[in-house]
Amino acid sequence: MRLPLLLLVFSLCISFIVHAQSPRVSIKATVTDTAQNVLSSANVMLLIPGDSSLVTFSRTDKNGVFEFKNVKRQKYLVKVSFMGFLPLQELVTPEADGNIDMGNIQMKELNKDLMEVVIKTAKAPLSIRGDTVEYNANSFKVPPGSSVEDLLRKLPGMQVDQEGTITAQGQEVKRVTVDGKRFFGDDPKAATKNLPAEAISKVQVYNGQSEQSRITGIQDGKQEKTLNLELKDSHKKGGFGKATVGAGTEGRLEGKANYNRFNEKNQFSILGYGNNTNQSGMSWDDYQDFRGAQAANWGEDGNFGFSSRGGIFISSGGEGESLTIGPGMGGTNRGFTKNYGIGTNYNFEDKKTKFNVSYFYNQSDLDLLSFSQRRNILSNSTFLTNDQNTTDRFTGNHRGALRYENKIDSMNTLVILSNIRIGNGNTRYQSEQTFYKENDFISNESNASTLGSNHSLSMANTLIYSHKFKKKGRIVSFSGGYNINNSDDDTRQNSINNFYNGIAADDSTIVINQHNGTDSKRNQLKANAQYIEPLGKKFTWETFYNYSYRNEIVDRNVNDINDSGESRNNFLSRYYSNDITYNRLGSSIRYTFKGLNIMGGVAAQDLHLKGRFAYVQGGPEASRVDQSIFSWIPAVNLFYNMKSNKYLNINYIKNVFEPSIIDLQPIVDNSNPLFIREGNPDLLPTISHDLSASYNMFNPGNFSSFFIYLNYSSFDQQVVQSQIVDENLVTRYKPVNVNEGTQFYSYMGWGFPIIKTKITMNFNGGINQSSSPTPINGVINDTKGTGYSFGTRLDLTLSDRFTFYPSANWSINNTEYSINKTQNQKILNSRYTAEMNVKLPADIYFNSRFNYTIYENQSMDFNQHQPILNMSVYKVILKNKKGEIRFSTYDVFNKNKGITVNAYQNYTMTQQVNTLARYYMLSFTYNMKGMSASVRRKGF
Numbered sequence: 001m002r003l004p005l006l007l008l009v010f011s012l013c014i015s016f017i018v019h020a021q022s023p024r025v026s027i028k029a030t031v032t033d034t035a036q037n038v039l040s041s042a043n044v045m046l047l048i049p050g051d052s053s054l055v056t057f058s059r060t061d062k063n064g065v066f067e068f069k070n071v072k073r074q075k076y077l078v079k080v081s082f083m084g085f086l087p088l089q090e091l092v093t094p095e096a097d098g099n100i101d102m103g104n105i106q107m108k109e110l111n112k113d114l115m116e117v118v119i120k121t122a123k124a125p126l127s128i129r130g131d132t133v134e135y136n137a138n139s140f141k142v143p144p145g146s147s148v149e150d151l152l153r154k155l156p157g158m159q160v161d162q163e164g165t166i167t168a169q170g171q172e173v174k175r176v177t178v179d180g181k182r183f184f185g186d187d188p189k190a191a192t193k194n195l196p197a198e199a200i201s202k203v204q205v206y207n208g209q210s211e212q213s214r215i216t217g218i219q220d221g222k223q224e225k226t227l228n229l230e231l232k233d234s235h236k237k238g239g240f241g242k243a244t245v246g247a248g249t250e251g252r253l254e255g256k257a258n259y260n261r262f263n264e265k266n267q268f269s270i271l272g273y274g275n276n277t278n279q280s281g282m283s284w285d286d287y288q289d290f291r292g293a294q295a296a297n298w299g300e301d302g303n304f305g306f307s308s309r310g311g312i313f314i315s316s317g318g319e320g321e322s323l324t325i326g327p328g329m330g331g332t333n334r335g336f337t338k339n340y341g342i343g344t345n346y347n348f349e350d351k352k353t354k355f356n357v358s359y360f361y362n363q364s365d366l367d368l369l370s371f372s373q374r375r376n377i378l379s380n381s382t383f384l385t386n387d388q389n390t391t392d393r394f395t396g397n398h399r400g401a402l403r404y405e406n407k408i409d410s411m412n413t414l415v416i417l418s419n420i421r422i423g424n425g426n427t428r429y430q431s432e433q434t435f436y437k438e439n440d441f442i443s444n445e446s447n448a449s450t451l452g453s454n455h456s457l458s459m460a461n462t463l464i465y466s467h468k469f470k471k472k473g474r475i476v477s478f479s480g481g482y483n484i485n486n487s488d489d490d491t492r493q494n495s496i497n498n499f500y501n502g503i504a505a506d507d508s509t510i511v512i513n514q515h516n517g518t519d520s521k522r523n524q525l526k527a528n529a530q531y532i533e534p535l536g537k538k539f540t541w542e543t544f545y546n547y548s549y550r551n552e553i554v555d556r557n558v559n560d561i562n563d564s565g566e567s568r569n570n571f572l573s574r575y576y577s578n579d580i581t582y583n584r585l586g587s588s589i590r591y592t593f594k595g596l597n598i599m600g601g602v603a604a605q606d607l608h609l610k611g612r613f614a615y616v617q618g619g620p621e622a623s624r625v626d627q628s629i630f631s632w633i634p635a636v637n638l639f640y641n642m643k644s645n646k647y648l649n650i651n652y653i654k655n656v657f658e659p660s661i662i663d664l665q666p667i668v669d670n671s672n673p674l675f676i677r678e679g680n681p682d683l684l685p686t687i688s689h690d691l692s693a694s695y696n697m698f699n700p701g702n703f704s705s706f707f708i709y710l711n712y713s714s715f716d717q718q719v720v721q722s723q724i725v726d727e728n729l730v731t732r733y734k735p736v737n738v739n740e741g742t743q744f745y746s747y748m749g750w751g752f753p754i755i756k757t758k759i760t761m762n763f764n765g766g767i768n769q770s771s772s773p774t775p776i777n778g779v780i781n782d783t784k785g786t787g788y789s790f791g792t793r794l795d796l797t798l799s800d801r802f803t804f805y806p807s808a809n810w811s812i813n814n815t816e817y818s819i820n821k822t823q824n825q826k827i828l829n830s831r832y833t834a835e836m837n838v839k840l841p842a843d844i845y846f847n848s849r850f851n852y853t854i855y856e857n858q859s860m861d862f863n864q865h866q867p868i869l870n871m872s873v874y875k876v877i878l879k880n881k882k883g884e885i886r887f888s889t890y891d892v893f894n895k896n897k898g899i900t901v902n903a904y905q906n907y908t909m910t911q912q913v914n915t916l917a918r919y920y921m922l923s924f925t926y927n928m929k930g931m932s933a934s935v936r937r938k939g940f
Contacts, residue, residue: 030065043126456485898911
């Protein structure tokens with residue numbers, strides 16, 4: 001635990017010693033135009049004359065003055081730029097003694113005669129125009145073969161963590177484009193991890209508009225941090241890419257490649273990978289694809305008006321969410337996986353048309369061994385469950401996406417969207433569970449095995465049409481959509497469940513041997529309309545209508561398997577058909593003036609649930625659900641774009657969540673005799689009140705940033721799972737409505753340069769609180785959670801030969817239970833990370849990544865330390881530095897363990913899984929370079 005802190009302190013000391021050793025000087029001047037008018041907020045950069053590399057930067061103050069303090073005494077190039085004026089640069093040479101006062105620097109206004117001069121002199125390392133920061137990629141050196149991700153780490157005001165998440169100006173980057181076009185959808189990491197740094201000419205960071213604002217031209221106050229990668233001319237006229245193959249100890253193999261071919265109107269990319277090193281790309285979305293999740297919310301959904309999650313994003317629990325025994329999640333730190341994937345992306349864009357189509361296929365084979373210990377909390381006692389299980393799972397997913405936008409003319413725009421996902425998989429799962437009462441008496445045991453397969457098809461299609469009238473600001477828009485989500489599950493389950501009462505005559509055994517087939521079909525039709533009318537220069541009136549109809553049919557057939565074959569289990573089998581109709585009519589007024597954007601509105605929302613249940617298709621109706629839920633939905637939003645890149649956002653909305661159909665079913669599910677569930681047709685909708693506020697500040701003069709985010713939610717009629725635990729530790733679940741329940745979340749970040757372009761410090765922290773009531777054996781257990789987090793990160797980019805990124809994060813999570821305070825939990829997590837890159841002679845490079853994680857839970861007597869160190873050394877070879885040979889060591893200390901410790905509403909759990917530990921890898925990478933800029937080609 002002390003080692004990472006010592007490394008952090010040592011790195012700071014070294015950097016400041018180096019900084020203090022050489023003599024220092026200050027450089028200042030006043031910037032004016034030729035009429036002696038001061039120019040405030042002009043961009044000023046201090047460069048090394050030889051290669052124009054950036055030393056530091058600043059902006060002139062309100063008096064037109066800039067000053068660079070305590071810089072090394074040497075020759076510099078001072079470059080000044082200001083919108084509408086000819087860029088100016090001067091060479092300064094410090095005298096033996098004293099500081100430099102350049103006096104009055106006069107800038108000339110830009111005209112056509114000076115345009116050619118501007119083009120030749122304007123290639124500065126960075127420029128700032130309003131809220132847009134543009135970096136000249138050539139001014140920031142990275143090793144040959146580096147990815148865009150490596151380049152971003154070198155840019156002032158930007159951070160990239162070890163998972164590849166990008167933060168710019170204190171905010172997470174939500175979208176990355178290439179020459180303004182999408183690259184494999186909206187995944188920011190797709191471009192930054194696969195494109196080479198040498199292909200990039202400029203990196204632009206700005207606040208992007210929401211899709212609705214961009215189409216309608218009406219500012220709605222919604223912004224997302226966007227990063228655009230502008231390609232070099234050499235990479236717009238030919239193909240470029242990278243291919244890597246590697247082999248290692250323990251039979252480890254990996255291969256990955258990408259190829260890109262771009263020009264002014266077309267972009268074509270293809271990538272693929274295969275490995276058995278747990279680099280699966282297995283995200284939560286991929287897992288949901290496999291399960292056949294809803295496809296109603298894939299980015300642009302065509303819904304108009306202010307957001308209300310109930311109804312618009314209608315969701316329902318699938319059969320796979322039942323309490324039958326099933327496998328757990330997979331991931332990069334869980335089990336052993338073999339992974340393969342291939343994808344392609346194509347973009348076309350001209351003045352009127354934008355077209356994007358992409359396809360991606362991935363598959364994963366998971367081998368997982370897991371052991372967990374779970375302590376359930378009752379009003380005056382607890383019981384313990386040990387679970388050891390194994391999972392063998394294959395998943396394969398096809399994903400396709402199409403987006404077509406046509407600007408028919410200056411008044412009309414058409415957008416067509418289509419997304420499709422096809423998934424299939426099979427799973428073999430085995431589990432041994434043992435239940436202990438407080439006196440360590442074994443209450444029951446369960447041995448279970450499951451063999452299942454799944455096929456799913458999901459599709460979301462949306463059409464959006466927008467028409468602008470001659471009156472500026474008057475707009476009418478229409479959209480329609482058709483979504484389908486079908487899945488077919490086939491599962492064979494076998495379990496032996498023993499119940500012990502201490503007397504052999506009273507002991508009992510339940511054997512389950514079943515074949516479960518579930519066929520689910522879901523179809524949804526949507527229609528939306530929006531009318532916007534300007535009311536003067538500052539006010540805008542908006543009215544909208546949203547309609548959705550969804551039909552669901554689920555046919556679940558359960559057969560008991562015995563010596564004579566299979567026989568239908570009418571008690572567990574069921575057939576149901578549901579119709580869900582949603583209507584929402586709303587109106588709002590928006591005020592916009594000098595950066596202030598205020599919206600207030602209300603909507604009338606009606607949700608009708610109609611369900612019919614039977615034990616067999618065509619059989620007599622077992623029960624019915626028929627509910628109409630009417631709600632008034634108020635919404636208020638304030639967005640204030642202050643001067644000097646400061647933003648304030650406050651938002652309130654009421655949300656109504658309809659009960660899921662599976663919770664409304666008045667049918668008992670006892671397919672797992674240890675966990676029995678019963679539906680509740682009398683459920684009411686959950687109502688939440690959500691209030692959020694955020695403030696962001698970014699100073700482009702010194703690249704300091706500050707942001708804070710607050711969110712508070714309260715719940716009425718919240719749907720929770722009540723629990724009745726009997727003397728045999730059999731748990732019976734039933735959804736009920738409870739009042740109360742709150743959530744509070746806060747997060748803060750602050751970043752600033754200690755030495756510009758050399759050392760940057762970042763701090764973050766947050767406080768989270770929640771209150772979650774759950775009925776347990778007729779008594780309300782109010783689980784109160786309080787969490788505190790604090791972190792710091794240091795970015796040291798002292799030179800092109802050495803970079804170092806240490807960080808530390810601490811968190812404390814307290815969980816308190818109202819019914820049994822002796823089980824209160826306090827979980828402490830600490831994480832220390834460091835990444836170091838060193839350039840050695842003869843084009844040899846060294847890289848290391850260190851993760852040191854500490855998990856502590858005193859109440860469970862748990863204290864786990866896990867240091868993970870990855871190291872690699874590589875040499876650049878071949879003509880034009882196209883090749884790379886790398887030797888890597890993963891998990892040097894052989895300490896990688898998949899461990900999690902958590903506290904939930906009425907139980908705590910510790911889990912450990914097998915996972916990939918130490919191995920060695922030798923790999924070769926070949927970089928395909930772009931064509932020379934002088935080569936001219938048409939098309940591809």
